[in-house]
Amino acid sequence: MPRFAANLTMLFTELPMRERFAAAAEAGFKGVEILFPYDIAAAEIYRSAVAAGLEMVLLNTPPPNWAGGPRGFAAVPGLEERFQRDFERSLRVAQALRARHIHVMAGVAEGPEALDTFRRNLAWAAERAPHASLTIEPINRTDMPGYFLSDFDLAAEIIEGIAAPNLGLQLDCYHARIITGDMTACWRKVAPLVRHIQIAGHPGRHEPDDGELDYPAFFAELDDWGYRGWVSAEYHPARHSLSGLGWLRRANDRATG
Numbered sequence: 001m002p003r004f005a006a007n008l009t010m011l012f013t014e015l016p017m018r019e020r021f022a023a024a025a026e027a028g029f030k031g032v033e034i035l036f037p038y039d040i041a042a043a044e045i046y047r048s049a050v051a052a053g054l055e056m057v058l059l060n061t062p063p064p065n066w067a068g069g070p071r072g073f074a075a076v077p078g079l080e081e082r083f084q085r086d087f088e089r090s091l092r093v094a095q096a097l098r099a100r101h102i103h104v105m106a107g108v109a110e111g112p113e114a115l116d117t118f119r120r121n122l123a124w125a126a127e128r129a130p131h132a133s134l135t136i137e138p139i140n141r142t143d144m145p146g147y148f149l150s151d152f153d154l155a156a157e158i159i160e161g162i163a164a165p166n167l168g169l170q171l172d173c174y175h176a177r178i179i180t181g182d183m184t185a186c187w188r189k190v191a192p193l194v195r196h197i198q199i200a201g202h203p204g205r206h207e208p209d210d211g212e213l214d215y216p217a218f219f220a221e222l223d224d225w226g227y228r229g230w231v232s233a234e235y236h237p238a239r240h241s242l243s244g245l246g247w248l249r250r251a252n253d254r255a256t257g
Helices: 017-027 042-052 080-097 112-128 152-162 173-180 183-193 215-225 246-256
Strands: 003-007 031-033 055-060 101-103 133-136 167-172 194-199 230-233
Touching: 003 017, 003 055, 003 246, 017 031, 017 042, 031 230, 042 055, 042 080, 055 080, 055 230, 080 101, 080 112, 101 194, 112 133, 112 152, 133 152, 133 194, 152 167, 152 173, 152 183, 167 173, 167 183, 173 183, 173 194, 183 194, 183 215, 215 246
Parallel strands: 003 031, 003 230, 031 055, 055 101, 101 133, 133 167, 167 194, 194 230
Antiparallel strands: none
């Protein structure tokens, strides 16, 4: 059974950020991710994670802020210096948090120049931080209009073209369902490139036992494939965070049973 992490940007929001770590551990998670952990001192976040016995799994390269700012700059022509500055900041925070992955966000852009910019920025980042695990993630354009990377075939082509050992794919199952129509088939096609997985129900991006995606079967398939990465719960609870964790209890029970 996969190792599960809680996305603390979306889960346990009934609590202050520093209290969400203990709540996640008590609920049965073994790791956590925070999309943009830049408004709290990294030392405080790290202490909270260690105290709860949790591993920091992932963070995103920073936009100006979480509440409405641009979603990255890696594919935006003319903002290469901004991207490099933001990446350096993410790298410092990731090192302080001992975070496993840095998700490099492409941002809103389109066309051949944007593709070239994205490739060059990713190659630079992979060379700049060979010790860091970097991921890119296709995101559907209904939820994030204009986002450059919205195609799994293109993501695979970019990763294989750069051929850096520290650059891989982040598979968000919710986005995969919307983009491709078949989340499981998408996983099977790109599995060798996948470094990190995120889950949510579809439709609605609520709990991963709410909707049309068969996550118990998917978790079993991950075991069959020998996937050893993290699976992060990145969803908006339909009600209270704790009341929607039956899926996690059942998954952990199957793992120990």
